[in-house]
Amino acid sequence: MTLSMPRICCLDLDTFFVSVERLLDPSLAGKPVIVGGRPGQRGVVTAASYEVRALGVRSGMSLTQASQLAPHAVYLPTRHGVYGDYAQRVRELAQSYTPVSQVASIDELFLDFSGCENLYARPGDSAGDDTILRVVRQLTDEIQQRVGLPASAGIATSRPVAKVASALAKPRGVLLVAAGSEAAMLAPLPVRKFPGIGPVAERKLHALGLTTLGDVAAAPSSVLSRVFGAWTHGIQRGCRGQGAHELARERPAFQEHDPAGLYLGSISNERTFREDVRDPDCIAAMLCSLCERVCYRARKRGVRARTVTLKLRYADFQTLSRSRNITATSSELELYPVVLELFRRARTRRRPIRLLGVALSRLGPHDAQLRLFDDGDAALHHAIDDLRQRYGYDALHLALSTRERRG
DNA sequence: TCTGGGGTCCTAGGACCC
């Protein structure tokens, strides 16, 4: 039996948004920094520096709570447009080390170094693990020097174990889990540390008396199936460190099709109002603005949606959605009436509204056949998109959606 | 301490068809 070697690497940028903000404003170095918005605003912490983590601040925590724990921290808004370029530079650097990678999120990347030992081996290395460890350290050093961002990495035989290891390695660390020691490394950790076990599964596991990953690994599958259902076998293998030993090749974005020939994925935008609203004009303006936004993104991507979903959250946080299959479109003029209809169907209570969202899914390519019938809209959208390209997204909006902007 | 916004994936019931 051949034992698989730890060659899967999870590369993770430390406190990513905070690190980029510090790069852009060096005076923030060493200060307690919270990215996500100002105290008093509706919102949550999207990134917290280690200085405020020491005070108990965590990402996902409400800004109100964060401001009580860290009243003197520097609070910054999340600047979504700014971080992508830095993430891309890190990806390009990492991908120059190995041809097989998977982008997991804006600040997280998986790399597969299988077969690369010989390429990087040096006479001093006593084993392939030495080689990989040295190469990954070199990569994180290079990210720090060339891009200016701190990164950590975990290396293991499987993706979930590599991810757990990268979390343990933070900050600025690299941790390799030797083949055969995965189960022992995982066993003492709380169940929440394993990717895929969230607050709900954690609660159910605790109710069964299972608090560590070792408990999960040892539990009878008949017990686990009450928590994980069809995923029972996979999670148990994962907790025993037996996950897949190679990384699937990255699929090109928007090229993988489902059996119906549609692209996988979705495009959505949602907004929480600064204060709960009941004014119908205000609601209509927001719905219109959301339609514009998702359609603009769909056109930029060159896709049309065959399903539209409206999301509604009431002031008491009750959240519901209504969706409908439609003739493929990327036009806000076509989408808006449908969204309005979905909203009317969804809104059965008189309570004020906290959040509205619009999502496009079952995306497909622009169809040359269909195009013959709607060249009028196509010309209009081309003109709109061109103006936005030159003067910014907010250069123009449908009249209905401007009210939301002024308010 | 009242809880953002972008996603992915899974489940499940009912309609509808064969």
Next chain:
DNA sequence: TCTGGGGTCCTAGGACCC
């Protein structure tokens, strides 16, 4: 008239991730 199952699509909801 009452009886089936299997397969697929549509819709709604929920868990989870960063």
